[in-house]
Amino acid sequence: MPEIVGPPRYLRHMTSNPEEIRTERLVLRRVGPGDLRAAIAVLSDPETSHHDQSGKPSAAETADLLARWRAHWVHEGVGYWAVVLPETGEVIGFGGLHHHELDGERTLNLSYRLRPRHRGRGYAPEMARAAVEWARRERPHRPVVIITDPGDKPSQRVAEKLGFAHVGAGVTAEGPVLVHRRQGVVAMTA
Template sequence: MSPAARTDPVLTDRLLLTPIGVQHVDELAILHQEPLVDHWTGPWTPALVRTWVNGMAERWAVDGVGKWIAHDRSTGVLVGRGGLSRMVIGDEAVLEVGWAVRDTSTGNGYATEIGRAALAWAATFSPEVPVVAFTEVHNAASVAVMRRLGLRRSGVIHREGLVAGRPGLHARAPFVLYRQDVAGPGRA
Protein backbone atom coordinates (compact mmCIF):
# COMPACT_ATOMS: atom_id res chain seq x y z
CA MET A 1 0.00 0.00 0.00
CA SER A 2 2.96 2.36 0.33
CA PRO A 3 3.68 4.44 -2.75
CA ALA A 4 7.08 4.25 -4.41
CA ALA A 5 7.47 8.04 -4.27
CA ARG A 6 6.17 10.67 -1.85
CA THR A 7 3.65 12.11 -4.30
CA ASP A 8 2.38 8.85 -5.80
CA PRO A 9 -1.29 8.05 -5.24
CA VAL A 10 -1.95 5.72 -2.31
CA LEU A 11 -4.34 2.78 -2.56
CA THR A 12 -6.15 1.46 0.48
CA ASP A 13 -8.70 -1.35 0.54
CA ARG A 14 -11.48 1.00 -0.60
CA LEU A 15 -9.86 4.33 -1.46
CA LEU A 16 -7.66 6.02 -4.02
CA LEU A 17 -5.78 8.84 -2.26
CA THR A 18 -4.29 11.38 -4.66
CA PRO A 19 -2.18 14.40 -3.65
CA ILE A 20 -4.42 17.47 -3.81
CA GLY A 21 -3.75 19.75 -6.73
CA VAL A 22 -5.48 22.55 -8.59
CA GLN A 23 -7.57 20.03 -10.55
CA HIS A 24 -9.45 19.21 -7.31
CA VAL A 25 -10.92 22.66 -6.61
CA ASP A 26 -14.48 21.79 -7.70
CA GLU A 27 -14.60 18.53 -5.72
CA LEU A 28 -13.23 20.19 -2.59
CA ALA A 29 -15.83 22.95 -2.93
CA ILE A 30 -18.49 20.20 -2.90
CA LEU A 31 -16.90 18.55 0.14
CA HIS A 32 -16.77 21.78 2.11
CA GLN A 33 -20.45 22.51 1.43
CA GLU A 34 -21.45 19.35 3.32
CA PRO A 35 -23.18 20.37 6.59
CA LEU A 36 -21.00 18.26 8.93
CA VAL A 37 -17.77 19.20 7.17
CA ASP A 38 -18.82 22.85 7.21
CA HIS A 39 -19.64 22.64 10.93
CA TRP A 40 -16.13 21.49 11.90
CA THR A 41 -14.04 23.28 9.26
CA GLY A 42 -16.04 26.48 8.92
CA PRO A 43 -17.63 27.99 5.84
CA TRP A 44 -15.49 27.77 2.75
CA THR A 45 -16.12 30.23 -0.05
CA PRO A 46 -15.04 29.30 -3.58
CA ALA A 47 -12.12 31.74 -3.20
CA LEU A 48 -11.05 30.13 0.09
CA VAL A 49 -11.18 26.66 -1.50
CA ARG A 50 -8.97 27.84 -4.39
CA THR A 51 -6.51 29.47 -1.99
CA TRP A 52 -6.36 26.33 0.21
CA VAL A 53 -5.88 24.04 -2.81
CA ASN A 54 -3.08 26.22 -4.18
CA GLY A 55 -1.44 26.17 -0.76
CA MET A 56 -1.78 22.39 -0.53
CA ALA A 57 -0.26 21.90 -3.99
CA GLU A 58 2.63 24.11 -2.85
CA ARG A 59 3.02 22.05 0.36
CA TRP A 60 3.36 18.87 -1.69
CA ALA A 61 5.98 20.59 -3.87
CA VAL A 62 7.93 22.30 -1.08
CA ASP A 63 7.34 20.16 2.03
CA GLY A 64 6.99 16.82 0.25
CA VAL A 65 3.84 16.14 2.26
CA GLY A 66 0.23 17.24 2.21
CA LYS A 67 -3.37 16.18 2.04
CA TRP A 68 -4.94 13.75 -0.41
CA ILE A 69 -8.32 13.80 -2.06
CA ALA A 70 -10.08 10.49 -1.41
CA HIS A 71 -12.17 8.68 -4.00
CA ASP A 72 -13.89 5.32 -3.79
CA ARG A 73 -11.66 2.91 -5.73
CA SER A 74 -14.54 1.03 -7.34
CA THR A 75 -16.88 3.91 -8.25
CA GLY A 76 -14.63 6.99 -8.40
CA VAL A 77 -17.07 8.85 -6.12
CA LEU A 78 -15.63 11.57 -3.90
CA VAL A 79 -15.37 10.36 -0.28
CA GLY A 80 -13.37 13.15 1.35
CA ARG A 81 -9.87 14.40 1.95
CA GLY A 82 -7.13 13.80 4.48
CA GLY A 83 -3.49 13.15 5.03
CA LEU A 84 -0.64 15.01 6.67
CA SER A 85 0.58 18.56 7.18
CA ARG A 86 3.91 19.75 8.54
CA MET A 87 3.49 22.15 11.41
CA VAL A 88 5.05 23.29 14.67
CA ILE A 89 3.27 22.78 17.99
CA GLY A 90 5.04 24.59 20.80
CA ASP A 91 8.64 24.21 19.69
CA GLU A 92 8.27 20.77 18.10
CA ALA A 93 8.07 20.08 14.36
CA VAL A 94 5.39 17.44 13.75
CA LEU A 95 3.24 15.89 11.08
CA GLU A 96 -0.45 16.48 11.79
CA VAL A 97 -2.83 13.83 10.48
CA GLY A 98 -6.33 14.98 9.61
CA TRP A 99 -9.41 14.10 7.58
CA ALA A 100 -12.78 15.33 6.40
CA VAL A 101 -15.36 12.88 5.03
CA ARG A 102 -18.56 13.62 3.12
CA ASP A 103 -21.69 13.49 5.24
CA THR A 104 -23.06 10.49 3.35
CA SER A 105 -19.81 8.59 3.96
CA THR A 106 -19.48 9.18 7.72
CA GLY A 107 -19.77 6.19 10.00
CA ASN A 108 -18.27 3.81 7.43
CA GLY A 109 -14.63 3.85 8.59
CA TYR A 110 -13.31 6.12 5.85
CA ALA A 111 -11.68 8.62 8.23
CA THR A 112 -9.87 5.75 9.95
CA GLU A 113 -8.81 4.34 6.57
CA ILE A 114 -7.41 7.72 5.52
CA GLY A 115 -5.69 8.09 8.90
CA ARG A 116 -4.08 4.63 8.68
CA ALA A 117 -2.79 5.43 5.19
CA ALA A 118 -1.31 8.69 6.50
CA LEU A 119 0.41 6.90 9.40
CA ALA A 120 1.87 4.32 7.00
CA TRP A 121 3.02 7.12 4.68
CA ALA A 122 4.69 8.92 7.62
CA ALA A 123 6.43 5.71 8.71
CA THR A 124 7.80 5.25 5.19
CA PHE A 125 8.82 8.80 4.28
CA SER A 126 9.31 10.69 7.57
CA PRO A 127 9.86 8.13 10.35
CA GLU A 128 11.87 10.64 12.39
CA VAL A 129 9.02 13.18 12.63
CA PRO A 130 6.42 12.76 15.41
CA VAL A 131 2.81 12.37 14.25
CA VAL A 132 -0.04 14.12 16.06
CA ALA A 133 -3.74 14.74 15.58
CA PHE A 134 -5.98 17.28 17.27
CA THR A 135 -9.60 18.39 17.28
CA GLU A 136 -11.95 20.48 19.36
CA VAL A 137 -12.46 18.74 22.70
CA HIS A 138 -16.15 18.10 21.95
CA ASN A 139 -15.62 16.48 18.53
CA ALA A 140 -16.35 12.93 19.70
CA ALA A 141 -16.27 11.40 16.21
CA SER A 142 -12.73 12.60 15.47
CA VAL A 143 -11.53 11.62 18.94
CA ALA A 144 -12.89 8.11 18.29
CA VAL A 145 -10.92 7.96 15.01
CA MET A 146 -7.75 9.04 16.81
CA ARG A 147 -8.22 6.25 19.33
CA ARG A 148 -8.89 3.68 16.59
CA LEU A 149 -5.63 4.78 14.98
CA GLY A 150 -3.81 3.90 18.20
CA LEU A 151 -2.92 7.50 19.04
CA ARG A 152 -2.70 8.41 22.72
CA ARG A 153 -4.00 11.55 24.36
CA SER A 154 -1.14 13.88 25.26
CA GLY A 155 -2.77 17.15 26.32
CA VAL A 156 -4.74 20.16 25.21
CA ILE A 157 -3.67 22.96 22.90
CA HIS A 158 -5.48 26.21 22.15
CA ARG A 159 -6.11 27.63 18.70
CA GLU A 160 -8.93 29.19 16.74
CA GLY A 161 -11.94 26.90 16.71
CA LEU A 162 -15.31 25.98 18.15
CA VAL A 163 -16.29 25.93 21.81
CA ALA A 164 -19.20 23.68 22.79
CA GLY A 165 -22.36 25.66 23.51
CA ARG A 166 -20.97 28.96 22.19
CA PRO A 167 -21.62 30.24 18.67
CA GLY A 168 -18.87 31.22 16.27
CA LEU A 169 -15.12 30.80 16.24
CA HIS A 170 -13.04 31.55 19.30
CA ALA A 171 -9.38 32.54 19.29
CA ARG A 172 -8.38 30.16 22.08
CA ALA A 173 -10.67 27.17 21.71
CA PRO A 174 -9.48 24.01 23.48
CA PHE A 175 -8.30 21.19 21.21
CA VAL A 176 -7.45 17.74 22.49
CA LEU A 177 -4.02 16.63 21.25
CA TYR A 178 -3.27 13.00 20.43
CA ARG A 179 0.16 11.64 19.56
CA GLN A 180 1.55 8.52 18.00
CA ASP A 181 4.11 6.76 20.12
CA VAL A 182 7.49 6.85 18.36
CA ALA A 183 7.35 3.07 18.04
CA GLY A 184 3.56 3.11 17.53
CA PRO A 185 1.51 1.38 14.84
CA GLY A 186 3.27 1.51 11.50
CA ARG A 187 6.41 3.11 12.98
CA ALA A 188 9.79 1.46 13.29
Protein backbone atom coordinates in the same frame (compact mmCIF):
# COMPACT_ATOMS: atom_id res chain seq x y z
CA MET B 1 5.28 -18.59 16.18
CA PRO B 2 3.12 -17.39 13.25
CA GLU B 3 4.86 -16.72 10.00
CA ILE B 4 4.73 -13.13 8.79
CA VAL B 5 3.97 -13.27 5.09
CA GLY B 6 3.54 -9.58 4.35
CA PRO B 7 2.06 -6.35 5.58
CA PRO B 8 -1.24 -6.32 7.46
CA ARG B 9 -4.32 -6.81 5.29
CA TYR B 10 -5.20 -3.10 5.32
CA LEU B 11 -1.79 -2.21 3.85
CA ARG B 12 -1.37 -4.95 1.25
CA HIS B 13 -2.41 -2.69 -1.59
CA MET B 14 -0.62 0.40 -0.29
CA THR B 15 2.06 1.96 -2.43
CA SER B 16 4.72 4.32 -1.10
CA ASN B 17 4.46 6.88 -3.90
CA PRO B 18 2.96 10.04 -2.40
CA GLU B 19 1.33 10.85 -5.76
CA GLU B 20 -1.04 7.96 -5.14
CA ILE B 21 -1.53 5.53 -2.31
CA ARG B 22 -3.88 2.59 -2.69
CA THR B 23 -5.43 0.97 0.33
CA GLU B 24 -7.83 -1.93 0.34
CA ARG B 25 -10.84 0.23 -0.58
CA LEU B 26 -9.51 3.71 -1.35
CA VAL B 27 -7.18 5.62 -3.61
CA LEU B 28 -5.43 8.59 -2.02
CA ARG B 29 -4.05 10.82 -4.74
CA ARG B 30 -2.45 14.22 -4.57
CA VAL B 31 -4.90 17.03 -4.96
CA GLY B 32 -4.93 18.80 -8.29
CA PRO B 33 -6.66 21.72 -9.96
CA GLY B 34 -9.45 19.40 -11.12
CA ASP B 35 -10.45 18.82 -7.48
CA LEU B 36 -11.85 22.30 -6.92
CA ARG B 37 -15.50 21.35 -7.42
CA ALA B 38 -15.19 18.36 -5.06
CA ALA B 39 -13.31 20.47 -2.50
CA ILE B 40 -16.03 23.11 -2.55
CA ALA B 41 -18.70 20.42 -2.12
CA VAL B 42 -16.89 18.73 0.77
CA LEU B 43 -15.66 21.81 2.62
CA SER B 44 -18.82 23.89 2.24
CA ASP B 45 -21.08 21.14 3.61
CA PRO B 46 -22.19 22.28 7.09
CA GLU B 47 -21.76 18.70 8.37
CA THR B 48 -18.08 18.58 7.40
CA SER B 49 -17.33 21.97 8.93
CA HIS B 50 -19.38 21.38 12.09
CA HIS B 51 -16.25 20.84 14.23
CA ASP B 52 -14.06 23.34 12.38
CA GLN B 53 -13.92 26.45 14.52
CA SER B 54 -13.04 28.59 11.51
CA GLY B 55 -16.32 27.64 9.81
CA LYS B 56 -16.97 26.70 6.22
CA PRO B 57 -14.85 28.45 3.59
CA SER B 58 -16.23 30.36 0.61
CA ALA B 59 -15.56 29.07 -2.91
CA ALA B 60 -12.67 31.57 -3.27
CA GLU B 61 -11.21 30.51 0.10
CA THR B 62 -11.51 26.85 -0.94
CA ALA B 63 -9.65 27.60 -4.20
CA ASP B 64 -6.88 29.30 -2.16
CA LEU B 65 -6.79 26.35 0.24
CA LEU B 66 -6.49 23.87 -2.63
CA ALA B 67 -3.60 25.91 -4.06
CA ARG B 68 -1.87 25.87 -0.64
CA TRP B 69 -2.35 22.09 -0.39
CA ARG B 70 -0.72 21.66 -3.80
CA ALA B 71 2.13 24.01 -2.89
CA HIS B 72 2.70 22.15 0.36
CA TRP B 73 3.49 18.99 -1.62
CA VAL B 74 5.93 20.89 -3.83
CA HIS B 75 7.74 22.71 -1.02
CA GLU B 76 7.39 20.34 1.94
CA GLY B 77 7.08 16.87 0.39
CA VAL B 78 3.88 16.15 2.34
CA GLY B 79 0.33 17.29 1.96
CA TYR B 80 -3.28 16.37 1.37
CA TRP B 81 -4.72 13.70 -0.86
CA ALA B 82 -8.11 13.48 -2.51
CA VAL B 83 -9.80 10.40 -1.01
CA VAL B 84 -11.32 8.52 -3.94
CA LEU B 85 -13.51 5.42 -4.29
CA PRO B 86 -11.69 3.52 -7.08
CA GLU B 87 -14.78 1.76 -8.41
CA THR B 88 -16.61 5.04 -9.15
CA GLY B 89 -13.89 7.70 -9.14
CA GLU B 90 -15.93 9.73 -6.64
CA VAL B 91 -13.93 12.05 -4.41
CA ILE B 92 -15.41 11.37 -0.97
CA GLY B 93 -13.14 13.72 0.93
CA PHE B 94 -9.67 15.06 1.52
CA GLY B 95 -7.03 14.24 4.08
CA GLY B 96 -3.37 14.06 4.75
CA LEU B 97 -0.48 15.59 6.61
CA HIS B 98 1.00 19.01 7.08
CA HIS B 99 3.92 20.34 9.08
CA HIS B 100 2.90 21.74 12.44
CA GLU B 101 4.98 23.13 15.28
CA LEU B 102 3.71 21.88 18.62
CA ASP B 103 5.36 23.24 21.76
CA GLY B 104 8.57 23.89 19.83
CA GLU B 105 8.61 20.44 18.20
CA ARG B 106 8.14 19.95 14.46
CA THR B 107 5.39 17.41 13.88
CA LEU B 108 3.09 16.25 11.12
CA ASN B 109 -0.57 16.95 11.84
CA LEU B 110 -3.02 14.43 10.38
CA SER B 111 -6.41 15.76 9.37
CA TYR B 112 -9.23 14.84 7.03
CA ARG B 113 -12.75 15.67 5.95
CA LEU B 114 -15.16 13.17 4.42
CA ARG B 115 -18.57 13.68 2.89
CA PRO B 116 -21.21 12.87 5.52
CA ARG B 117 -22.85 10.13 3.45
CA HIS B 118 -19.57 8.18 3.50
CA ARG B 119 -19.05 8.30 7.24
CA GLY B 120 -19.48 5.23 9.39
CA ARG B 121 -17.96 2.90 6.78
CA GLY B 122 -14.41 2.87 8.13
CA TYR B 123 -13.01 5.12 5.41
CA ALA B 124 -11.63 7.72 7.85
CA PRO B 125 -9.51 5.22 9.82
CA GLU B 126 -8.42 3.53 6.57
CA MET B 127 -7.27 6.84 5.06
CA ALA B 128 -5.69 7.97 8.33
CA ARG B 129 -3.89 4.65 8.85
CA ALA B 130 -2.41 4.88 5.34
CA ALA B 131 -1.24 8.45 5.95
CA VAL B 132 0.33 7.55 9.30
CA GLU B 133 2.06 4.48 7.83
CA TRP B 134 3.36 6.53 4.90
CA ALA B 135 4.71 9.17 7.33
CA ARG B 136 6.31 6.49 9.53
CA ARG B 137 8.20 5.11 6.51
CA GLU B 138 8.92 8.31 4.61
CA ARG B 139 9.27 10.89 7.41
CA PRO B 140 10.33 8.86 10.47
CA HIS B 141 12.00 11.91 12.05
CA ARG B 142 8.62 13.72 12.33
CA PRO B 143 6.09 12.43 14.84
CA VAL B 144 2.47 12.42 13.70
CA VAL B 145 -0.12 14.12 15.86
CA ILE B 146 -3.86 14.50 15.51
CA ILE B 147 -5.31 17.80 16.66
CA THR B 148 -9.07 17.80 17.18
CA ASP B 149 -11.77 20.15 18.30
CA PRO B 150 -12.78 19.21 21.88
CA GLY B 151 -16.29 18.36 20.67
CA ASP B 152 -15.23 16.23 17.68
CA LYS B 153 -15.84 12.80 19.20
CA PRO B 154 -15.77 10.91 15.84
CA SER B 155 -12.25 12.17 15.05
CA GLN B 156 -11.16 11.38 18.59
CA ARG B 157 -12.44 7.79 18.13
CA VAL B 158 -10.47 7.51 14.87
CA ALA B 159 -7.36 8.69 16.74
CA GLU B 160 -7.93 6.03 19.40
CA LYS B 161 -8.41 3.30 16.75
CA LEU B 162 -5.01 4.24 15.34
CA GLY B 163 -3.32 3.97 18.74
CA PHE B 164 -3.24 7.69 19.47
CA ALA B 165 -4.08 8.92 22.94
CA HIS B 166 -5.11 12.33 24.23
CA VAL B 167 -1.93 13.91 25.61
CA GLY B 168 -2.89 17.51 26.13
CA ALA B 169 -4.93 20.53 25.21
CA GLY B 170 -4.07 23.84 23.68
CA VAL B 171 -5.42 26.89 21.97
CA THR B 172 -4.92 27.78 18.31
CA ALA B 173 -6.00 30.85 16.38
CA GLU B 174 -9.34 29.08 15.83
CA GLY B 175 -9.87 28.18 19.50
CA PRO B 176 -9.30 25.29 21.93
CA VAL B 177 -7.99 21.94 20.67
CA LEU B 178 -7.06 18.51 21.95
CA VAL B 179 -3.75 16.91 20.97
CA HIS B 180 -3.40 13.16 20.35
CA ARG B 181 -0.14 11.22 19.92
CA ARG B 182 0.74 7.61 19.32
CA GLN B 183 1.66 5.79 22.47
CA GLY B 184 5.28 4.74 22.85
CA VAL B 185 6.50 6.94 19.97
CA VAL B 186 9.54 9.02 20.82
CA ALA B 187 10.36 11.99 18.65
CA MET B 188 13.72 11.96 16.90
CA THR B 189 15.53 15.20 16.22
CA ALA B 190 16.07 16.22 12.63
